[in-house]
Amino acid sequence: MAATVLAGGLGVVLIRSTIYAALFLIMSLVGVAGIYILLSVEFLALVQILIYAGAVTVLLVFALMLTRVEDLHERFDGDQKPLAAVAALALLGAFIAMWSQTTWPRDVDEITVVPFATIGDALFNRWAVPFEVASAVLLVALVGAIVIAMREEGEEA
Numbered sequence: 613m614a615a616t617v618l619a620g621g622l623g624v625v626l627i628r629s630t631i632y633a634a635l636f637l638i639m640s641l642v643g644v645a646g647i648y649i650l651l652s653v654e655f656l657a658l659v660q661i662l663i664y665a666g667a668v669t670v671l672l673v674f675a676l677m678l679t680r681v682e683d684l685h686e687r688f689d690g691d692q693k694p695l696a697a698v699a700a701l702a703l704l705g706a707f708i709a710m711w712s713q714t715t716w717p718r719d720v721d722e723i724t725v726v727p728f729a730t731i732g733d734a735l736f737n738r739w740a741v742p743f744e745v746a747s748a749v750l751l752v753a754l755v756g757a758i759v760i761a762m763r764e765e766g767e768e769a
Contacts, residue, residue: 613650616643634673641665652723655731671754678761 620640627633641664648657717723735743 613643613646616640616646630676631673634669634676637672638665638669641669652725655726655728671757675757675761678757 617640620636620638620643623636624633624640627636641660645657645660645665648654648660
């Protein structure tokens with residue numbers, strides 16, 4: 613699963629075609645869902661596939677197609693490359709520090725599986741307001757993408 617996630621991530625970064633990059637993104641996100649299934653968190657796997665691999669990626673592809681973004685044929689090597697390398701190394705160090713200080717369960721029986729009913733109850737009762745706010749933000753983003761896409765050809769932003 614980790615190899616699938618890494619291959620998908622590398623494909624997103626290295627492929628110049630936006631459609632192929634979106635397909636590699638779906639591959640990587642489905643790999644993450646597989647990792648969730650291996651960790652016995654089926655709800656997160658389901659959400660990962662439905663929302664991220666399905667809805668978000670399809671929305672991204674439609675936004676790219678509707679805004680008439682051509683494939684990237686030029687390289688974007690700029691002055692920010694050293695800063696990006698430093699940021700990536702700092703993030704890698706943070707991940708290694710976090711991984712080394714985490715106590716991982718040694719036995720599968722130590723993993724607590726939360727049933728869907730408990731998650732649904734918490735989501736629609738305790739966390740209903742943040743859930744609705746997130747839905748409103750996503751709706752506003754979708755309407756904004758449609759407005760941007762409806763501009764006539766030759767019209768500037």
